[in-house]
Amino acid sequence: MNECNRRVFTLHVIAGSSLLAATGLQAQEKEVKVSSEKLTEADPYAKSMGFRLNTANADKVKFPRHDVSQKCSECQLFSGKPGEPLGPCSFFGGRQVPVDGWCRNFKVKKAKA
């Protein structure tokens, strides 16, 4: 390997390492935050989002487009495990919400390809 090739090789190694480090940081940032704390209907922010422990109790006057088929277990922001009654909601900082819960930020899960 001549001097020029060695320099180019070294620059590629440095660039590659930086890219890997940056990618690793991004992956860490995307990790879902999980809390053991249960979200309550009395929580001021949850209240402002119309959060209910059971979707059937959503305020139909305030949220006329709400439908009982909308529930946390069907929401993109829910990352609970199948069969578990509660799971983390990324919208509420990873706090635990019930599978049958609901809030106005409900986003239907995208179909898997």
Ligand code: SF4
């Ligand atoms: S954002 Fe989704 S998972 Fe979180 S409380 Fe609202 S409906 Fe449930």
